[in-house]
Every structure is written in structure tokens, then in C-alpha cells.
Amino acid sequence: MITIGDIKLPEFPFLLAPMEDVSDPPFRRLCKMHGADLMYSEFISSEGLIRDAMKSRKKLDIFDYERPVGIQIFGGDEEVMSLSAKIVETVQPDLVDINFGCPVKKVACKGAGAGVLKDVDLMVRLTRAVVQSTHLPVTVKTRLGWDDSSINIDEVAERLQDVGIQALTIHARTRSQMYKGHSDWTHIARIKNNPRIKIPIFGNGDIDSPEKAKKYKETYGIDGIMIGRAAIGNPWIFSQIKHYLKTGEVLPAPTLYQRIEAVKNHAQWSVEWKGERNGLLEMRQHYSNYFRGIPNFKVHKAQLLSALSLEELNWVFTSILEKEVH
CATH class of the missing domain: 3.20.20.70 (Aldolase class I)
Structure with missing residues (x-):
């Protein structure tokens, strides 16, 4: 110890x-x-x-x-x-x-x-x-x-x-x-x-x-x-x-779902701490890092950057997961 x-x-x-x-x-x-x-x-x-x-x-x-x-x-x-x-x-x-x-x-x-x-x-x-x-x-x-x-x-x-x-x-x-x-x-x-x-x-x-x-x-x-x-x-x-x-085992990289859950938590806590406007504005620097290596992410990134409420953010995440399923 x-x-x-x-x-x-x-x-x-x-x-x-x-x-x-x-x-x-x-x-x-x-x-x-x-x-x-x-x-x-x-x-x-x-x-x-x-x-x-x-x-x-x-x-x-x-x-x-x-x-x-x-x-x-x-x-x-x-x-x-x-x-x-x-x-x-x-x-x-x-x-x-x-x-x-x-x-x-x-x-x-x-x-x-x-x-x-x-x-x-x-x-x-x-x-x-x-x-x-x-x-x-x-x-x-x-x-x-x-x-x-x-x-x-x-x-x-x-x-x-x-x-x-x-x-x-x-x-x-x-x-x-x-x-x-x-x-x-x-x-x-x-x-x-x-x-x-x-x-x-x-x-x-x-x-x-x-x-x-x-x-x-x-x-x-x-x-x-x-x-x-x-x-x-x-x-x-x-x-x-x-x-x-x-x-001695290497864990697999986090799934898309796990990444989204992490960002949703991060954004929620950011909004609780700084207020919705500032919380989401300051989250913008993080999106690319969370989704690094995810194919075809550019279109979703633009949607995330334009989201001005947690509701909009969650809508983007729902659409990302629906596309993944289909």
C-alpha cells in the first residue's frame, strides 16, 4: 500500500x-x-x-x-x-x-x-x-x-x-x-x-x-x-x-454503445456543474476523442457540435445507434 x-x-x-x-x-x-x-x-x-x-x-x-x-x-x-x-x-x-x-x-x-x-x-x-x-x-x-x-x-x-x-x-x-x-x-x-x-x-x-x-x-x-x-x-x-x-489479458476496445454511454454521462454531469449552455459548449472539445477510430463519424460529429440541449444530444445518439443496428 x-x-x-x-x-x-x-x-x-x-x-x-x-x-x-x-x-x-x-x-x-x-x-x-x-x-x-x-x-x-x-x-x-x-x-x-x-x-x-x-x-x-x-x-x-x-x-x-x-x-x-x-x-x-x-x-x-x-x-x-x-x-x-x-x-x-x-x-x-x-x-x-x-x-x-x-x-x-x-x-x-x-x-x-x-x-x-x-x-x-x-x-x-x-x-x-x-x-x-x-x-x-x-x-x-x-x-x-x-x-x-x-x-x-x-x-x-x-x-x-x-x-x-x-x-x-x-x-x-x-x-x-x-x-x-x-x-x-x-x-x-x-x-x-x-x-x-x-x-x-x-x-x-x-x-x-x-x-x-x-x-x-x-x-x-x-x-x-x-x-x-x-x-x-x-x-x-x-x-x-x-x-x-x-x-495478462488485453480487454477489447469500448463498443460504440459504451462510448455513447460515457459521453452521455460526461455531458449530463457537465450540464449539472456548468449549466446547459456552457456545459454543452465545453463538451464539444471531447466528441472527436471519444469516437476516435469509429468509421464514418464525421457526419455525426457535425450533429453533436450543433446540439444545444441534452435532448438534442440524446436524439443524435439514438440515431447513431439505430443506424448501427440497421
């Missing part, structure tokens, strides 16, 4: 990565249904929380059926990070996670997210500020370094453990790689094998199949795996991997 503070996870847990505009409560609920063991909010700007920005506050919404669930914050100012951790504590998540890994320009080039990898002393101060301002367990997600010539994850792991983080997730790419090229998990294995490291080490990057999850688990000796982009439109990946690890 893996423990983070009072959180008890399975012996080898699977985590849903925090993803901007993806990892909201409706999507997290689906992934939880299909086997995710620990999930995180979308990353939240500490500055936004302090300013009481509506978008940042909305991202604090968590529900009991999601637990254990963490809220992830990012920022580059110690006092602001400390205050935002106190705000996060009021909604009673199971943990606080600090994002030192986001590579996007608007975050990293403002000295937050992966930008903090350029200044490990600042990273330590920011982490200490959060640890000292909350009673919740604090964890960190980061990358190997800024670029290939400045990989500093060994120093980062030791120093962040020393100031009190209780787990570390490492995306096995540098910031300069963004999401391109291959991730290099040998660096994660080295951290895991460091006798000084006592906290759980989770690996992230390129896990998109049960076979790969098993290979990386056995090759790199990590404590668990975080899955991000491969879960978009495919919440089944968690149960598929778990089934494969347990039995």
Missing part, C-alpha cells in the same frame, strides 16, 4: 494528471468510475485565488465521490502561494499539489510552473511556504529540468523531500521538449533508486496502453503511474491497465 499523509492508495496506484480545461469534476468522475486511484483538479493560479477570480474559484469544486482528490496550484511568489494554500484548505481536499511542470509560455515564462526549474532555491522556498501554511499533505509535479543541458531532477527531488513534500510526480521530459519527443524514464528510475529518497515517486509521460504501463512498471521500479493525455476520450484506460496487470 502507498500512503501520502493519511491517504491510503493501492500498492501500485494510477493517477489522473491535472490537465487544463480537461480535468474538471465531470471528467474526473468518469475516470474514477473506470479505475483512477487519485485525481487532481485543473491547475489553479495562486494569483487568481488571491484575487478571488471566478474561474480560479470554480476550479476548487470537488465532490466526495472523487476522493481521494488533490487541488493543484501554481505560482512564483512565496506569500501568494502560502495564502492560496490556506484558501485551498477551506474546501478540504485530500492534498495540495504544486505545479512545477507546466511548460506553456504564459506560465513558465512568468516564473511559475516549469519556469521555476531554472531556480531550485526559489522552488524550495515556494514549496516550504506551502508546506508550512497547510495541515494537508503537499505533493509536487515537475519535469526533469529546463532543457537537456540543465537536468536537475536529482537535486530537486532531494531538496523538496527535505522541506516536507510527501510524494513527487516526475514528467520524464524537459520543459524545452514540451510534449514532443520521447520521455526518458531512466531519470525517474535513478531518483527512485536514490537511497536518500523515501517518498513515493510517480512516473508520467507517454503511457498510452496497458502493455506500456506494465513494461514501465517493471523496468523503472516506480511507485505508481500518472496518466494524462491518453485518458482524454478514453477514461477506460485505467481499468484496461489494471485488468492487464492482473490477468
Whole structure:
């Protein structure tokens, strides 16, 4: 069993990565249904929380059926990070996670997210500020370094453990790689094998199949795996991997009916959380992912994109299934 503070996870847990505009409560609920063991909010700007920005506050919404669930914050100012951790504590998540890994320009080039990898002393101060301002367990997600010539994850792991983080997730790419090229998990294995490291080490990057999850688990000796982009439109990946690890059997891909049921649930929960108009508008980004690989889907996609109510959406799904039967 893996423990983070009072959180008890399975012996080898699977985590849903925090993803901007993806990892909201409706999507997290689906992934939880299909086997995710620990999930995180979308990353939240500490500055936004302090300013009481509506978008940042909305991202604090968590529900009991999601637990254990963490809220992830990012920022580059110690006092602001400390205050935002106190705000996060009021909604009673199971943990606080600090994002030192986001590579996007608007975050990293403002000295937050992966930008903090350029200044490990600042990273330590920011982490200490959060640890000292909350009673919740604090964890960190980061990358190997800024670029290939400045990989500093060994120093980062030791120093962040020393100031009190209780787990570390490492995306096995540098910031300069963004999401391109291959991730290099040998660096994660080295951290895991460091006798000084006592906290759980989770690996992230390129896990998109049960076979790969098993290979990386056995090759790199990590404590668990975080899955991000491969879960978009495919919440089944968690149960598929778990089934494969347990039995060696690859489950068949979800049927058209199962895909439709997942989208209907996702849309229903999205509407309940955001209202019908916003809920369905934000669902539009997901349709292509759920139906990837389904032949002749283009015509149905246009119908789904034009649906402005759950009733219209369900009508489209009914017509898709009727065509399938005939």
C-alpha cells in the first residue's frame, strides 16, 4: 500500500494528471468510475485565488465521490502561494499539489510552473511556504529540468523531500521538449533508486496502453503511474491497465454503445456543474476523442457540435445507434 499523509492508495496506484480545461469534476468522475486511484483538479493560479477570480474559484469544486482528490496550484511568489494554500484548505481536499511542470509560455515564462526549474532555491522556498501554511499533505509535479543541458531532477527531488513534500510526480521530459519527443524514464528510475529518497515517486509521460504501463512498471521500479493525455476520450484506460496487470489479458476496445454511454454521462454531469449552455459548449472539445477510430463519424460529429440541449444530444445518439443496428 502507498500512503501520502493519511491517504491510503493501492500498492501500485494510477493517477489522473491535472490537465487544463480537461480535468474538471465531470471528467474526473468518469475516470474514477473506470479505475483512477487519485485525481487532481485543473491547475489553479495562486494569483487568481488571491484575487478571488471566478474561474480560479470554480476550479476548487470537488465532490466526495472523487476522493481521494488533490487541488493543484501554481505560482512564483512565496506569500501568494502560502495564502492560496490556506484558501485551498477551506474546501478540504485530500492534498495540495504544486505545479512545477507546466511548460506553456504564459506560465513558465512568468516564473511559475516549469519556469521555476531554472531556480531550485526559489522552488524550495515556494514549496516550504506551502508546506508550512497547510495541515494537508503537499505533493509536487515537475519535469526533469529546463532543457537537456540543465537536468536537475536529482537535486530537486532531494531538496523538496527535505522541506516536507510527501510524494513527487516526475514528467520524464524537459520543459524545452514540451510534449514532443520521447520521455526518458531512466531519470525517474535513478531518483527512485536514490537511497536518500523515501517518498513515493510517480512516473508520467507517454503511457498510452496497458502493455506500456506494465513494461514501465517493471523496468523503472516506480511507485505508481500518472496518466494524462491518453485518458482524454478514453477514461477506460485505467481499468484496461489494471485488468492487464492482473490477468495478462488485453480487454477489447469500448463498443460504440459504451462510448455513447460515457459521453452521455460526461455531458449530463457537465450540464449539472456548468449549466446547459456552457456545459454543452465545453463538451464539444471531447466528441472527436471519444469516437476516435469509429468509421464514418464525421457526419455525426457535425450533429453533436450543433446540439444545444441534452435532448438534442440524446436524439443524435439514438440515431447513431439505430443506424448501427440497421
